[in-house]
Amino acid sequence: MVTQDLYCVKCGKKFTDAWCKPCQINDLEKNFTNWTSGNEKINNLIQGMQLKIKNYNDIIVEWIPYDQLNDIKELGKDELTTIYSAMWKDGLLKYDRNKYEYSRNQNIRVSLKLYKSQNITNEFLNEVEIYFNRNHLYGISQNPYTKCYIILFLYGVYCDKCGESFIDTYSRWCKWCKPCQINDLKKNFTNWSSGNEKIDNLIQERQLKINSHNDIIAEWIPYDQFNYMKELEKDEFATIYFAIWKDGPLQYDTNKHNYSRKRSKKVNLKLYNSQNSINGFLNEVNSNELEIYGISQNSDTKNYILVLQNVYCDKCGKVFTDKWCEPCQINELLENNLMKLTSKNEKIVNLIRKMQSKIKSYNDIVFEWIPYNQFDEIKEIGKGGFAIVYSAMWKDGPLHYNTEEHNYTRNQNKVVALKCLYNSQNITSELLNEVELYSIKNHENYYEENKILKIYGISQNPDTKEYIIVLDYAKGGNFNYWMNKNFNNLEWPKKVTILYNISMGLKELHQKKMVHRDFHTGNILLNTAGVTNNMDDSVIHISDMGLCGDASNTNQNNIYGVIPYVAPEVLKGEPYTQAADIYSFGMIMYFVATGKQPFADRAHDEYLVLNICNGIRPEINVPIAPKYYIDLMKKCLDSNPYNRPKASEILKLIHLFIDLYKYDGSNFNYQIAKEFKEAEEYRRSHLSSFNKENTHPQAIYESRLLNPFTKKLQKYDNIDNNTVEIIDFTK
Numbered sequence: 001m002v003t004q005d006l007y008c009v010k011c012g013k014k015f016t017d018a019w020c021k022p023c024q025i026n027d028l029e030k031n032f033t034n035w036t037s038g039n040e041k042i043n044n045l046i047q048g049m050q051l052k053i054k055n056y057n058d059i060i061v062e063w064i065p066y067d068q069l070n071d072i073k074e075l076g077k078d079e080l081t082t083i084y085s086a087m088w089k090d091g092l093l094k095y096d097r098n099k100y101e102y103s104r105n106q107n108i109r110v111s112l113k114l115y116k117s118q119n120i121t122n123e124f125l126n127e128v129e130i131y132f133n134r135n136h137l138y139g140i141s142q143n144p145y146t147k148c149y150i151i152l153f154l155y156g157v158y159c160d161k162c163g164e165s166f167i168d169t170y171s172r173w174c175k176w177c178k179p180c181q182i183n184d185l186k187k188n189f190t191n192w193s194s195g196n197e198k199i200d201n202l203i204q205e206r207q208l209k210i211n212s213h214n215d216i217i218a219e220w221i222p223y224d225q226f227n228y229m230k231e232l233e234k235d236e237f238a239t240i241y242f243a244i245w246k247d248g249p250l251q252y253d254t255n256k257h258n259y260s261r262k263r264s265k266k267v268n269l270k271l272y273n274s275q276n277s278i279n280g281f282l283n284e285v286n287s288n289e290l291e292i293y294g295i296s297q298n299s300d301t302k303n304y305i306l307v308l309q310n311v312y313c314d315k316c317g318k319v320f321t322d323k324w325c326e327p328c329q330i331n332e333l334l335e336n337n338l339m340k341l342t343s344k345n346e347k348i349v350n351l352i353r354k355m356q357s358k359i360k361s362y363n364d365i366v367f368e369w370i371p372y373n374q375f376d377e378i379k380e381i382g383k384g385g386f387a388i389v390y391s392a393m394w395k396d397g398p399l400h401y402n403t404e405e406h407n408y409t410r411n412q413n414k415v416v417a418l419k420c421l422y423n424s425q426n427i428t429s430e431l432l433n434e435v436e437l438y439s440i441k442n443h444e445n446y447y448e449e450n451k452i453l454k455i456y457g458i459s460q461n462p463d464t465k466e467y468i469i470v471l472d473y474a475k476g477g478n479f480n481y482w483m484n485k486n487f488n489n490l491e492w493p494k495k496v497t498i499l500y501n502i503s504m505g506l507k508e509l510h511q512k513k514m515v516h517r518d519f520h521t522g523n524i525l526l527n528t529a530g531v532t533n534n535m536d537d538s539v540i541h542i543s544d545m546g547l548c549g550d551a552s553n554t555n556q557n558n559i560y561g562v563i564p565y566v567a568p569e570v571l572k573g574e575p576y577t578q579a580a581d582i583y584s585f586g587m588i589m590y591f592v593a594t595g596k597q598p599f600a601d602r603a604h605d606e607y608l609v610l611n612i613c614n615g616i617r618p619e620i621n622v623p624i625a626p627k628y629y630i631d632l633m634k635k636c637l638d639s640n641p642y643n644r645p646k647a648s649e650i651l652k653l654i655h656l657f658i659d660l661y662k663y664d665g666s667n668f669n670y671q672i673a674k675e676f677k678e679a680e681e682y683r684r685s686h687l688s689s690f691n692k693e694n695t696h697p698q699a700i701y702e703s704r705l706l707n708p709f710t711k712k713l714q715k716y717d718n719i720d721n722n723t724v725e726i727i728d729f730t731k
């Protein structure tokens with residue numbers, strides 16, 4: 001069946017992106033008689049460009065009367081042109097794919113390029129063509145007094161001084177213009193000299209190769225600019241020194257949009273032992289893989305010096321790897337941390353050694369022993385079957401590596417979470433296992449597969465002697481708490497993005513050959529208190545790694561968890577596998593779609609356990625959720641663990657969902673987009689029914705020992721049950 005969405009309501013022809021090209025071309029042609037520039041050549045030029053539109057995103061170039069422009073400000077000029085910014089009152093035409101029509105985006109800031117000629121020159125026409133081909137051209141205008149023609153184009157994409165386009169998005173943001181910077185450097189050539197033409201030419205060549213605001217501008221640096229010189233390493237050809245460069249290098253200020261000097265900069269000097277072979281020195285400069293700040297010369301010995309970034313460790317003299325010296329820093333960290341230990345417990349010492357040995361990057365978290373008196377403002381924020389969780393202010397805060405100074409400093413007054421484990425006076429293998437499974441990776445990028453909760457260290461309550469795991473604080477709380485607060489504002493695209501994040505974390509865990517064993521909404525934490533405009537920015541973490549273990553370890557006599565989230569084969573006494581985590585994910589999908597916990601209206605007892613083992617599942621139907629979503633959920637909840645998808649497959653499918661329902665997705669699908677739209681409309685019109693949930697007093701959503709509820713079950717050899725009863729718990 002073909003849906004009306006695929007065909008134009010005006011002409012009946014099939015279209016894409018809710019935009020009909022033939023109809024739009026026809027409308028533009030009809031409108032030709034409603035405007036004129038007063039110049040046939042300009043009219044033909046604009047009309048020709050209008051008829052070249054190919055999709056809804058293309059800008060419709062127009063003749064724009066001069067009185068449409070307000071707040072005109074001169075930005076820069078040369079002999080032929082002047083660059084202005086202005087406010088275009090009516091603004092450009094923008095296509096609305098929901099209303100199937102164009103409307104005006106009023107009062108937009110535009111750039112103007114005024115040509116100091118009343119004639120239509122080839123230069124003018126070439127410029128128009130360039131802006132048009134880049135889809136940056138808004139239109140053409142004319143100053144009614146001077147009769148000079150004006151090009152209107154996208155604001156902020158071109159340099160205010162010269163009108164040239166910025167080379168990339170970041171250069172555009174920070175207004176760094178390569179042609180202007182090259183021109184400024186050339187003008188400055190006469191203001192300095194090394195006294196040697198070959199050296200001057202080399203430095204000038206390097207300066208003219210800059211391609212980004214981040215590029216180092218190599219310079220001739222007078223020798224008296226260096227203080228506090230310290231020898232680090234020496235061989236027969238050169239000596240390496242540490243030094244402070246007083247004025248420091250030129251650095252582009254992205255806020256002020258100009259260069260300034262970073263004073264008292266730490267640098268390394270590579271002093272060559274020969275003053276005679278200038279060609280040999282130049283070859284060394286050109287072959288050096290390290291970026292150089294410039295060249296200098298010892299005023300006494302006349303030996304030339306390469307001025308390098310501070311890339312040599314001042315302890316061992318070796319070149320840094322990825323901005324730091326791993327062996328020296330790790331040794332120093334371990335020494336300092338072990339000195340702080342109030343207890344010389346061998347297991348704790350070994351744990352710290354092991355966790356710090358995992359550090360592979362300067363950006364990794366430094367796991368520490370944290371004295372209990374470092375914590376202020378301790379408040380209980382959660383309680384489970386195995387621990388109490390508090391929020392607290394860590395006074396000193398975690399260590400942070402400064403790549404400029406090459407040392408660790410502390411980010412003071414850091415809010416953290418304290419997980420206080422019941423009866424943990426003794427260090428057990430379970431406690432050590434949990435600590436080691438948390439993450440020390442310090443990335444918070446949506447695209448990074450790092451969704452395991454971060455750990456900062458371990459501590460001990462001096463009164464109870466119970467050990468405390470110090471974790472990253474998630475201000476949004478657990479997923480259950482967060483959903484209760486935010487469900488009404490959680491639109492379907494954001495629901496799917498949240499599930500994408502969760503599935504990314506599960507995939508990360510499973511790739512490490514691990515099984516979570518206690519995967520439910522209470523063990524998923526959010527780093528944002530509310531729904532953000534772009535849920536990609538909200539970092540989601542998987543926590544409570546206490547039951548997590550090696551997938552090959554099937555020796556688990558006790559069953560722990562939340563009954564609705566535990567797979568039927570586990571309830572029957574089968575080993576906990578990665579497929580059991582997938583079952584739990586299916587229940588999380590139900591929770592995300594409905595805002596309700598599975599089996600919330602029932603006692604979580606042996607009868608529910610029996611029903612789950614007999615195939616009962618919570619059910620949702622279209623339009624509560626899209627069909628593709630429901631199908632994936634059912635696969636995850638399959639009674640046979642071998643029929644459930646892998647975490648990596650789930651991640652790909654959810655990513656495909658996102659791509660299929662987004663208009664700008666490469667695989668956009670109208671049917672799936674329609675189902676998501678219908679599910680969203682249903683959600684908005686049934687918010688009150690979603691919020692009505694009567695939770696049974698014996699419905700327990702905290703992890704606990706489940707053996708008392710499973711001991712009456714027989715252990716089935718065949719777990720593939722074909723007589724499955726489905727109950728719709730959304731009614």
